[in-house]
Every structure is written in C-alpha cells, then in structure tokens.
Amino acid sequence: EPEVTQTPSHQVTQMGQEVILRCVPISNHLYFYWYRQILGQKVEFLVSFYNNEISEKSEIFDDQFSVERPDGSNFTLKIRSTKLEDSAMYFCASSVGQRQETQYFGPGTRLLVL
Amino acid sequence: KQEVTQIPAALSVPEGENLVLNCSFTDSAIYNLQWFRQDPGKGLTSLLLIQSSQREQTSGRLNASLDKSSGRSTLYIAASQPGDSATYLCAVRGGTGGSYIPTFGRGTSLIVHP
Numbered sequence: 161e162p163e164v165t166q167t168p169s170h171q172v173t174q175m176g177q178e179v180i181l182r183c184v185p186i187s188n189h190l191y192f193y194w195y196r197q198i199l200g201q202k203v204e205f206l207v208s209f210y211n212n213e214i215s216e217k218s219e220i221f222d223d224q225f226s227v228e229r230p231d232g233s234n235f236t237l238k239i240r241s242t243k244l245e246d247s248a249m250y251f252c253a254s255s256v257g258q259r260q261e262t263q264y265f266g267p268g269t270r271l272l273v274l
Numbered sequence: 275k276q277e278v279t280q281i282p283a284a285l286s287v288p289e290g291e292n293l294v295l296n297c298s299f300t301d302s303a304i305y306n307l308q309w310f311r312q313d314p315g316k317g318l319t320s321l322l323l324i325q326s327s328q329r330e331q332t333s334g335r336l337n338a339s340l341d342k343s344s345g346r347s348t349l350y351i352a353a354s355q356p357g358d359s360a361t362y363l364c365a366v367r368g369g370t371g372g373s374y375i376p377t378f379g380r381g382t383s384l385i386v387h388p
Contacts (some may be wrong), residue, residue: 202378202379202380203318203363204378205375205376205377208375215374216374216375218375251318253318259367259374261323262320263320263376264320265310265317265318265319267316267317268317270315
C-alpha cells in the first residue's frame with residue numbers, strides 16, 4: 161500500500177541553524193501538508209501546498225518557514241534559523257483532493273533544537 | 275475560531291469492552307471530520323472520514339457518527355483489544371469562513387488491558 165515517507169526520522173540541531181525536513185508524498189496525490197506536534201500538545205496545521213504554491217498557511221508558518229517541491233517526488237519544509245520552541249514532531253501529509261479527501265500522514269521527523 | 279474538544283482525555287478498560295470516544299466542535303459549518311489513531315512516537319493513521327452530508331461511517335469494529343448540528347462526533351469501538359491501545363484524535367476541517375485548515379482535538383489516550 162502506498163505511504164508517505166519522511167526523512168530523517170530524528171534531527172538534532174543547534175539554535176540558529178537551518179534545517180530541511182523531507183517528505184515523499186503518495187505519488188498520485190496533489191495536495192501536500194506540513195503539521196507539527198509539540199510534545200504533549202495538539203497537532204497543529206502549518207501549511208498546505210498545491211500546484212507548486214502555498215494554498216493556506218497558519219499563523220505559526222512565519223517567515224522562518226518555507227516549503228518547496230524541488231522535483232516530482234519530494235516535498236520539503238525548511239526552517240531558516242531554528243529556535244528552541246521549534247522542537248517538535250513534524251508530520252507531512254498528502255491527499256488526492258483538498259476538501260473532501262482523506263489525508264495520509266507520514267511517520268514524522270522528531271526535531272530537537274538545542 | 276473552530277475549537278475541538280475530546281472527552282475523555284484518557285480511558286483504561288479491560289479487553290472486550292465496547293467503547294465510545296467523544297469529539298465536539300464549536301463551529302458546525304464543517305466540510306468533514308476525520309478520526310485518526312496515533313501510536314506513541316509515531317505518525318497518524320487515518321481511521322474514518324465522515325463528510326458533512328453523512329451521518330456515519332463504519333470500518334470493521336469501528337463506527338463513527340456525526341451530528342453536525344449539535345457539533346458532535348462519536349467513535350464507537352466494538353469488542354476492544356489490547357492492540358487498540360493508542361491515542362485517538364479527531365480533526366475537523368472547515369468552519370465559518372470556508373477554511374480547509376483542519377483543527378485537531380487533544381485526543382483520547384486509550385489503554386486496553388488483557
């Protein structure tokens with residue numbers, strides 16, 4: 161069964177460093193998403209991406225964040241200058257459609273900022 | 275702003291019991307509601323997706339109902355098994371203003387003991 165994959169599974173970085181989290185969505189899906197979950201808290205939406213542009217973003221997704229689909233398979237989330245509070249699990253998801261379709265989640269990347 | 279509440283926050287039951295997990299939301303103008311399962315340190319697995327026009331969805335021992343007008347959904351788990359132990363999340367997509375951004379509840383942490 162097709163699944164969303166994410167790399168790396170764990171990332172440790174120093175405050176102020178740039179990180180890139182990578183995702184490979186399911187191949188026939190058109191909509192891509194990033195979420196985060198700070199330890200012990202709710203899953204929070206960051207951004208949705210369709211047709212090579214951002215379709216929606218939350219208040220969390222500020223200028224420190226960017227997303228890109230550099231080729232036909234990868235979808236990346238870049239954090240330019242990490243802060244301690246960026247430590248969280250980051251989930252990528254994809255869906256065929258935007259509104260009525262099931263979103264399929266990857267296993268997540270656990271980011272720790274020291 | 276859409277808010278999602280899940281009750282109870284935690285549940286511990288013996289194997290074989292039938293369970294009801296509750297999810298309530300404040301803005302009834304939703305597109306759909308999705309139930310997920312999350313195992314510790316892992317990603318989200320989609321269980322059921324109910325569109326706003328539907329009343330319920332079933333998959334195996336799981337049945338989810340939706341009462342949009344009262345802002346409630348329930349996830350019914352029949353004949354619970356130890357393998358059902360996980361956190362169950364509901365996510366509501368949509369609300370007044372037409373955003374597709376999903377809002378998650380905090381989840382119900384379920385333990386089914388043999």
